[in-house]
Amino acid sequence: MKELFPGLRQVARVPSDGRSSTIFIVGEGKTIAAIDCGPAQYYQTLKDELGDEGVDLSALTDIFVTHGHSDHYEAAALFRRDGYTPNVHVGELDRYAVETGDYFGTAGFFYRQHTLPVPETLSIGDGYVESFGKVAVRAFEIPSHTMGSIAYVVENDGLKVGILGDAAWGGWHPLIGSDLDKWEESIEMVQSLDLTHVSFGHGPTELIAAKSHLRKLRRQIGKYANAYDILPPINFDQNTAEPAYEYTAV
Numbered sequence: 001m002k003e004l005f006p007g008l009r010q011v012a013r014v015p016s017d018g019r020s021s022t023i024f025i026v027g028e029g030k031t032i033a034a035i036d037c038g039p040a041q042y043y044q045t046l047k048d049e050l051g052d053e054g055v056d057l058s059a060l061t062d063i064f065v066t067h068g069h070s071d072h073y074e075a076a077a078l079f080r081r082d083g084y085t086p087n088v089h090v091g092e093l094d095r096y097a098v099e100t101g102d103y104f105g106t107a108g109f110f111y112r113q114h115t116l117p118v119p120e121t122l123s124i125g126d127g128y129v130e131s132f133g134k135v136a137v138r139a140f141e142i143p144s145h146t147m148g149s150i151a152y153v154v155e156n157d158g159l160k161v162g163i164l165g166d167a168a169w170g171g172w173h174p175l176i177g178s179d180l181d182k183w184e185e186s187i188e189m190v191q192s193l194d195l196t197h198v199s200f201g202h203g204p205t206e207l208i209a210a211k212s213h214l215r216k217l218r219r220q221i222g223k224y225a226n227a228y229d230i231l232p233p234i235n236f237d238q239n240t241a242e243p244a245y246e247y248t249a250v
């Protein structure tokens with residue numbers, strides 16, 4: 001893992017590519033939280049990295065989900081399977097998809113994989129704040145890439161980092177509930193938070209200067225093409241059929 005600042009580390013072994021999100025660990029010691037935890041297929045890699053770095057998984061009390069796409073949170077189902085009991089926090093409008101493993105709502109169709117459901121999530125939104133050691137996590141609703149997207153702001157040592165998931169650089173499509181008008185309003189709100197840095201949902205293991213990135217992002221909104229390239233057929237049966245379309249990872 002890479003320490004971004006005391007109390008905020010970024011997982012390094014799980015590749016932050018088209019299949020897995022960036023994963024952050026907040027706090028140290030007896031109470032820690034994850035911000036996103038990646039898809040099921042990288043669960044073992046994530047567990048191995050955390051174990052090798054001395055993270056006690058029984059101290060993982062909370063998983064904060066940036067949005068309800070499987071590449072960002074599906075491993076939570078396997079933490080639960082293995083007897084860990086973290087609270088899983090999801091923006092209200094993404095909860096249905098997460099709790100049911102909805103093939104479209106969780107962007108399962110993008111990966112041509114069914115998504116493991118994660119039932120009994122907790123709704124998170126504006127005003128939520130929780131401390132993990134000396135570091136606080138604050139939640140802000142940012143409808144954008146999905147309607148239930150959440151920004152998590154983590155602050156310490158003069159740095160104020162906004163973890164924005166795919167709202168910081170992600171695909172737009174009605175099938176996943178994206179809304180460009182709300183997206184622009186959300187980024188305007190994020191600009192008012194006076195962040196020093198932001199992080200992408202699929203970015204490098206480093207922090208990115210906030211002001212210039214957010215300006216660039218606002219310019220880019222409205223220019224997004226269909227990130228999923230080719231849509232599944234209208235009568236596609238998610239229970240029986242293999243999608244017969246190709247996709248391009250973003």
Ligand SMILES: [Fe+2]
Pocket residue numbers: 067069107145166170
């Ligand atoms: Fe996403």
